[in-house]
Amino acid sequence: MNKSIFYILLLTALPLYFTGCRKEVRPTSMTIKDSVRHYYPIKQGQQLDIMFTITNTGDAPLIISEMQPSCGCIILDKSSHIIIPEDGIRQFKATYNSIKNVGEVVHRIRIFGNMLPDGRAELKFDVNVVPDADYTRDYEELYQEFNTKNGIVREMVDGKESELGYYVGEP
Numbered sequence: 001m002n003k004s005i006f007y008i009l010l011l012t013a014l015p016l017y018f019t020g021c022r023k024e025v026r027p028t029s030m031t032i033k034d035s036v037r038h039y040y041p042i043k044q045g046q047q048l049d050i051m052f053t054i055t056n057t058g059d060a061p062l063i064i065s066e067m068q069p070s071c072g073c074i075i076l077d078k079s080s081h082i083i084i085p086e087d088g089i090r091q092f093k094a095t096y097n098s099i100k101n102v103g104e105v106v107h108r109i110r111i112f113g114n115m116l117p118d119g120r121a122e123l124k125f126d127v128n129v130v131p132d133a134d135y136t137r138d139y140e141e142l143y144q145e146f147n148t149k150n151g152i153v154r155e156m157v158d159g160k161e162s163e164l165g166y167y168v169g170e171p
Contacts (some may be wrong), residue, residue, distance in 0.1 A: 011042040028058025030084075030115045032123055045142055046095040052123055054111070056084040064113040071107050073097045098129045099142050105129055 011107040033053040042048055056062040066077050066080040085092045094109060106126040115121055131137075137145075 006081075025063060025114050027114050027116045027119075028056060028060040028062050028086075030062050030121065031055045031057055032111075032121060035121070035123050037123075037125040039125060039127040041130050042047065042098055042131050044089070044131045044137075045099050045103055048098065048127060050096060050125060051091055053089060053091050054084065056088045057084060058072060058116070059086055060114070061085050062113060062115060063110055064087070066112040066156070067092075068110045068112070069094065069107065070109070073100060074107060075159040076109070080084060096125075096127070098127070099146065101129045102131050102136075130147040 030145060031054070033055070033134070035052075038119040039048060039118075040093070054062070054064075067078055069076060075095045076098070077095070082090065096107065098105070104126065105128070109123040110120060111121045111123070113121075
């Protein structure tokens with residue numbers, strides 16, 4: 001008797017349990033304010049802060065699953081799996097570090113999610129990185145200047161103990 005009551009309760013509870021699993025993510029429309037941008041020239045080594053606004057213009061929540069910059073010199077200030085409600089607006093910040101670039105630079109940030117028509121959007125920007133007028137420094141000099149400003153001189157001179165770059169004894 002007890003087993004049959006248990007099975008009856010189980011069979012009635014299972015359909016209720018699985019109805020919560022049927023939520024579908026519907027595609028929605030979105031806009032990026034000024035998705036193609038042309039910035040004024042900056043000096044080599046300067047950082048460029050880029051703020052962009054995403055607006056959900058559809059009738060379903062916008063779920064951004066991934067944001068991919070085209071270069072490692074772009075750092076996105078974001079969390080993963082961002083949800084923007086219907087008619088919601090969200091701002092994002094990206095920081096471009098120009099220490100390794102000179103001249104015309106074009107980069108993209110690709111955004112993937114449930115947006116129409118094909119699940120992706122793109123932010124494109126370009127900037128002209130101008131070297132110092134007196135002398136064009138190479139990467140090592142720029143790196144040393146960056147580390148000097150940030151107080152990492154001791155590691156540059158002595159090195160980390162695990163990365164001394166030599167050995168003692170026979171090879």
